[in-house]
Amino acid sequence: MNKRVVIVVVACMLLVVAGIALRAILTPRQVSIGKITGGESAATLLMQAKELESKNSILEAKQIYQRLIGEYPASKEILNWQKKTEDLNIRLLFSSVLTPKSTLYEVKPGDTLTKISKAFNTTVELIKKGNNLTDDTIIPGKKLKIWTAPFTIFVDKSQNVLILKSDDEIIKTYVVATGANNSSPIGTFKITNKLQNPTWFKAGAVVPSDSPENILGSRWLGFDLAGYGIHGTTDPQSLGKQVTQGCVRMSNQDVEEVYSIVPVGTEVTIVD
Numbered sequence: 001m002n003k004r005v006v007i008v009v010v011a012c013m014l015l016v017v018a019g020i021a022l023r024a025i026l027t028p029r030q031v032s033i034g035k036i037t038g039g040e041s042a043a044t045l046l047m048q049a050k051e052l053e054s055k056n057s058i059l060e061a062k063q064i065y066q067r068l069i070g071e072y073p074a075s076k077e078i079l080n081w082q083k084k085t086e087d088l089n090i091r092l093l094f095s096s097v098l099t100p101k102s103t104l105y106e107v108k109p110g111d112t113l114t115k116i117s118k119a120f121n122t123t124v125e126l127i128k129k130g131n132n133l134t135d136d137t138i139i140p141g142k143k144l145k146i147w148t149a150p151f152t153i154f155v156d157k158s159q160n161v162l163i164l165k166s167d168d169e170i171i172k173t174y175v176v177a178t179g180a181n182n183s184s185p186i187g188t189f190k191i192t193n194k195l196q197n198p199t200w201f202k203a204g205a206v207v208p209s210d211s212p213e214n215i216l217g218s219r220w221l222g223f224d225l226a227g228y229g230i231h232g233t234t235d236p237q238s239l240g241k242q243v244t245q246g247c248v249r250m251s252n253q254d255v256e257e258v259y260s261i262v263p264v265g266t267e268v269t270i271v272d
Helices: 003-033 042-054 058-071 078-093 113-119 124-130 252-261
Strands: 102-106 143-147 151-156 161-166 169-175 187-196 200-202 205-207 219-223 229-231 242-244 267-271
Touching (some): 042 058, 078 124, 169 252, 229 252
Parallel strands (some): 151 267
Antiparallel strands (some): 161 169
C-alpha cells in the first residue's frame, strides 16, 4: 500500500471516530431537548401552543403543554409549562369552552342560577363566569356551560401551598400561609359556609370587614371545625410562612378566585 492510500485510509478512520465522538457528545443534549412523537421538537410545540392561545383555542393549547410536561419531566422549563397549564385551566373554567368535565344545560321554566348550581353542585359565580353573564337573569331555552366534575382542596403545611383539584387533576397551585407552631389542624374537613367581606370576631372584639385590622381579608370559607377555615389577608407578605392562628391564609385575589369556584361541601385535606 503506497503512502497516499495510507493517508486516505487514516483520514477516513479519523472521520468515523470523530463522528462517533460527536454523536456521544450530542446524545445527552438530544435527551434534554429531545423529540416528541411525530418528530416535532419542543420548540415547535411551544410555538404551536402560543399560536393556539392567540386564537383562544385554550383546550388544545393546554393539551400541548401537558405533552411537554409528560415527555420532558427533567426539563428546566417544566415549572413554566406547569404554570402555563394552570393558567389555562382557570381560563377554561371561566370561559364558555366545553371540556370533558363540563356539560351544556338548557334552561327550563322556573330555573334560577341558584337552583341550577345546587343541582350540579357548583357555584352561581362559576356559572356566570363560564357563560359571560353580567347578572342573574336567565331565560328558558338558553344553553349554559356547567362544570360537573367535583372539586377538592389539598393543603401541604410543610410547603405552604394549597392545591385546587378537579377529579384528581391539579387545576391550580397557590402559595398560602398556615398556622404558627404547626397549629393548622390536619385531616379532612368540609367547607360549611362562605362569606364575602367577613367580620372578624376575635377574643374581646368585633372587627368590621373594612377595618385594616381585620386579618380575614375579602373572603372566608369556613370548615366543619369551629374557628378554622380559608381566608384572605391584609398582610400578603406573610404568605409562604407558618404565621397564622391555625387558618389557611391566601392573597385576596387568590381566595376570591377559589371562592368563586368551590361550592359549600367541598372537601379540604390538610397534611403536615
